Amino acid sequence: MYKTNKISFLCLIIATIVCVSCSDKTVAPDDSNPIGEFRDTTFVDVSYGLHTRQKYDVHLPARRNINTPVILMIHGGAWTAGQKEDFNQYIELIKSRWNSVAIVTMNYRYASTANKIHHAEIMADIASVVDHLSTNSSKYQISKNIGVIGASAGAHLAMIYAYKYNSNIKCAGDIFGPAIFNDWEWYNGFNIATGGKTGDILTEYVGKSWDTTAYKAVSPYWNVSSTTQPTIIFHGSLDPVVPVYHSQWHFNKLKALNVPTQYHEYIAFHGFDRTQSEDVITKLLAFFRVYLQ
Numbered sequence: 001m002y003k004t005n006k007i008s009f010l011c012l013i014i015a016t017i018v019c020v021s022c023s024d025k026t027v028a029p030d031d032s033n034p035i036g037e038f039r040d041t042t043f044v045d046v047s048y049g050l051h052t053r054q055k056y057d058v059h060l061p062a063r064r065n066i067n068t069p070v071i072l073m074i075h076g077g078a079w080t081a082g083q084k085e086d087f088n089q090y091i092e093l094i095k096s097r098w099n100s101v102a103i104v105t106m107n108y109r110y111a112s113t114a115n116k117i118h119h120a121e122i123m124a125d126i127a128s129v130v131d132h133l134s135t136n137s138s139k140y141q142i143s144k145n146i147g148v149i150g151a152s153a154g155a156h157l158a159m160i161y162a163y164k165y166n167s168n169i170k171c172a173g174d175i176f177g178p179a180i181f182n183d184w185e186w187y188n189g190f191n192i193a194t195g196g197k198t199g200d201i202l203t204e205y206v207g208k209s210w211d212t213t214a215y216k217a218v219s220p221y222w223n224v225s226s227t228t229q230p231t232i233i234f235h236g237s238l239d240p241v242v243p244v245y246h247s248q249w250h251f252n253k254l255k256a257l258n259v260p261t262q263y264h265e266y267i268a269f270h271g272f273d274r275t276q277s278e279d280v281i282t283k284l285l286a287f288f289r290v291y292l293q
Contacts (some may be wrong), residue, residue: 068101150175151176
């Protein structure tokens with residue numbers, strides 16, 4: 001949809017969100033290797049569908065059993081870019097602070113008008129990963145209790161999936177994700193990350209141009225209720241990509257409905273530096289330890 005140099009710039013933006021680390025020791029999935037040995041084990045590129053993008057990685061802690069909770073992480077990239085490895089730095093931070101939680105990072109099919117992949121198809125991908133984890137919970141020695149985290153577009157995906165499609169998700173972590181799609185000023189504005197109009201990106205994801213009903217239907221803000229899962233939110237006050245008021249208004253609505261929630265704002269653009277990222281993970285894990293049971 002966009003020129004190569006714009007996609008390259010988008011990837012640079014993603015890189016500022018989480019610095020990719022290649023230090024993970026990984027092993028290929030192998031049913032002959034019993035997980036019951038209880039080593040720190042990482043299975044990479046586990047297939048949950050036939051498309052090349054339908055892969056996930058699962059990081060299993062040594063101290064695990066059928067009660068081990070799971071954090072599912074969903075990458076950003078304007079719904080049309082990004083990869084599961086974008087969270088590698090966050091994975092290391094999580095492991096260093098909570099060494100008895102399982103971590104899953106997933107790829108999903110990119111939104112594409114040409115390929116007829118939009119909101120429903122991406123929701124189906126997330127549901128397939130959750131179902132695959134549930135089916136293999138005994139093999140992996142993990143619980144079916146899952147909390148979801150996302151950054152940017154991935155935060156939107158995490159929230160809307162939990163709020164609208166899976167009430168069994170225990171809690172959600174929103175790292176500068178858009179919450180209000182029927183925001184005309186945002187829709188009609190310029191997106192510095194892609195070098196195009198935000199509306200073009202949203203049209204690709206939703207599958208149609210401006211439509212108040214359709215855009216509200218995929219907005220986390222408009223899918224909040226008193227039974228919405230506990231949600232912790234992080235945003236940069238100088239964010240030029242996703243307006244900070246999306247998170248502020250979202251937080252206020254959650255609070256008004258007595259949904260357990262926290263909101264943390266940093267002096268940052270669309271991405272956090274190392275110190276801020278460490279603070280995000282510290283606060284996020286403290287929140288998840290309470291509600292991911």
